[in-house]
Amino acid sequence: MWLQLQNKLPTSDRLASWGMDINQQCKLCQNGLETRDHMFVCCEFTIAIWRKLMAWIKWTDYTLDAWDTHLKWIIEKARGNNLTAQLFRLMYAECSHAVWIERNHRIFEDVEILNTLQKR
Ligand SMILES: [Zn+2]
Numbered sequence: 001m002w003l004q005l006q007n008k009l010p011t012s013d014r015l016a017s018w019g020m021d022i023n024q025q026c027k028l029c030q031n032g033l034e035t036r037d038h039m040f041v042c043c044e045f046t047i048a049i050w051r052k053l054m055a056w057i058k059w060t061d062y063t064l065d066a067w068d069t070h071l072k073w074i075i076e077k078a079r080g081n082n083l084t085a086q087l088f089r090l091m092y093a094e095c096s097h098a099v100w101i102e103r104n105h106r107i108f109e110d111v112e113i114l115n116t117l118q119k120r
Pocket residue numbers: 026027028029030031032038039042043044045
């Protein structure tokens with residue numbers, strides 16, 4: 001999460017900025033450039049996970065429109081040592097990790113483990 005928050009994850013946009021010739025399309029939704037902001041805030045794949053998580057814990061005030069406002073929301077919700085804040089920190093870390101691991105599965109193993117965009 002530290003790498004995510006500092007925008008230090010080796011996302012495609014960062015790898016390309018270092019001179020690597022790679023496909024920068026998001027591997028999770030195939031509908032945008034793979035940047036930290038896209039992958040963790042704007043990506044349809046991640047938004048689907050957040051919608052399910054927020055419905056599960058019955059929160060309606062989540063922010064998924066831009067990284068800066070999303071970060072402010074994370075900090076606000078994660079602040080403190082009450083049970084809600086502790087659970088939110090765990091949930092946020094697990095969600096971010098699941099998104100990153102799924103991205104890596106799709107890039108390095110060419111497999112989809114999670115598919116949040118399935119039509120039902
Ligand atoms: Zn995406």
